[in-house]
Amino acid sequence: MTNSIKKLINRFRKLPSVGQKTAERYAFSIISMSDDEIEEFLSAVREVRENVKFCSVCGNFTDVTVCDICSKRESDIITVVAYPKDIVAIEKTHLRTSYHVLHGVLSPLEGRGPEELRIKELLERLYGDVSEVIIATNPDIEGEATAMYIAKLIKPQGIKVTRLAQGISMGSDIEYADEATLSRALETRVLL
Amino acid sequence: MTNSIKKLINRFRKLPSVGQKTAERYAFSIISMSDDEIEEFLSAVREVRENVKFCSVCGNFTDVTVCDICSKRESDIITVVAYPKDIVAIEKTHLRTSYHVLHGVLSPLEGRGPEELRIKELLERLYGDVSEVIIATNPDIEGEATAMYIAKLIKPQGIKVTRLAQGISMGSDIEYADEATLSRALETRVLL
Numbered sequence: 164m165t166n167s168i169k170k171l172i173n174r175f176r177k178l179p180s181v182g183q184k185t186a187e188r189y190a191f192s193i194i195s196m197s198d199d200e201i202e203e204f205l206s207a208v209r210e211v212r213e214n215v216k217f218c219s220v221c222g223n224f225t226d227v228t229v230c231d232i233c234s235k236r237e238s239d240i241i242t243v244v245a246y247p248k249d250i251v252a253i254e255k256t257h258l259r260t261s262y263h264v265l266h267g268v269l270s271p272l273e274g275r276g277p278e279e280l281r282i283k284e285l286l287e288r289l290y291g292d293v294s295e296v297i298i299a300t301n302p303d304i305e306g307e308a309t310a311m312y313i314a315k316l317i318k319p320q321g322i323k324v325t326r327l328a329q330g331i332s333m334g335s336d337i338e339y340a341d342e343a344t345l346s347r348a349l350e351t352r353v354l355l
Numbered sequence: 356m357t358n359s360i361k362k363l364i365n366r367f368r369k370l371p372s373v374g375q376k377t378a379e380r381y382a383f384s385i386i387s388m389s390d391d392e393i394e395e396f397l398s399a400v401r402e403v404r405e406n407v408k409f410c411s412v413c414g415n416f417t418d419v420t421v422c423d424i425c426s427k428r429e430s431d432i433i434t435v436v437a438y439p440k441d442i443v444a445i446e447k448t449h450l451r452t453s454y455h456v457l458h459g460v461l462s463p464l465e466g467r468g469p470e471e472l473r474i475k476e477l478l479e480r481l482y483g484d485v486s487e488v489i490i491a492t493n494p495d496i497e498g499e500a501t502a503m504y505i506a507k508l509i510k511p512q513g514i515k516v517t518r519l520a521q522g523i524s525m526g527s528d529i530e531y532a533d534e535a536t537l538s539r540a541l542e543t544r545v546l547l
Contacts, residue, residue: 165406165416165423167406170403171399171403177388178380188371189370191438204366212385
């Protein structure tokens with residue numbers, strides 16, 4: 164393989180979950196694209212880097228100062244997420260809330276404390292008309308710890324704080340559920 | 356989602372087998388990369404487009420006039436493939452042959468005849484010291500037709516022409532093998 168193809172393969176491998184074989188396919192497809200397609204690809208990368216910044220209210224990605232959701236949606240519920248990509252996932256559901264992006268989770272191991280997250284900014288938003296804060300961090304140790312930490316700060320203000328339910332996935336097979344998930348689903352079983 | 360992120364997601368979707376969700380992950384990772392990483396990524400794409408051309412002998416990708424394999428390897432076997440990426444796959448095996456890239460397969464539907472492929476260039480290479488031509492096109496209708504067409508041209512020259520064996524994959528499960536593959540494996544069963 165030529166050096167320039169090898170280099171491009173290595174670059175594609177920096178994308179999330181891209182292994183050698185996938186990176187090879189991407190590199191070969193770059194070689195076969197038309198000049199126009201390449202130009203549009205390169206300019207899309209450049210544009211994202213130049214235009215995308217954080218919304219001054221919620222911290223989501225935006226091309227303007229205040230993002231589309233913050234400027235157009237009225238909701239007295241704020242869903243707190245770790246990263247902007249989590250908003251994309253939640254927006255695929257029916258719930259239409261406001262959001263707040265922490266840009267990370269608490270992680271003593273990586274030296275990330277509350278000051279590194281956008282927690283102060285969240286607290287400042289609670290003086291308005293907020294009835295509930297849904298904490299939608301991942302169901303892992305760091306996500307849980309972050310949720311607990313934030314809940315402790317918000318609850319004294321008399322605002323309802325909730326957390327995503329944890330249990331077995333819809334359409335999944337109990338036989339293949341991992342032990343921790345199944346334990347959690349049993350502990351938090353609901354009355355029929 | 357902002358317009359520039361949407362645009363980048365659409366660009367990533369042009370890569371082979373990349374769906375919406377994967378494209379979203381790639382776009383978000385581009386946003387989080389350092390400026391240096393982005394610069395190296397963009398220049399790797401540009402370099403590949405500027406430097407990569409076809410080897411004048413075999414038609415494989417190369418940064419120079421004659422590719423590494425053609426200039427360094429001596430073999431009296433030529434493996435014929437449809438695309439340069441197939442060479443990458445075959446090079447992962449132990450066999451060390453010369454190659455010849457057709458840059459496509461015969462396809463009446465897409466109006467691709469023998470003149471569109473590098474078949475003439477292959478025939479010109481056979482006057483040297485060639486003992487065998489292995490045709491390694493895909494085991495589908497177009498790949499088969501291409502193999503048959505080339506075999507018919509080469510055999511009269513007294514050169515051995517072979518084809519990749521077809522059958523069930525190593526480590527696969529007969530239970531899940533598709534009918535066509537299993538039929539072929541039965542027809543071409545080998546004596547133990």
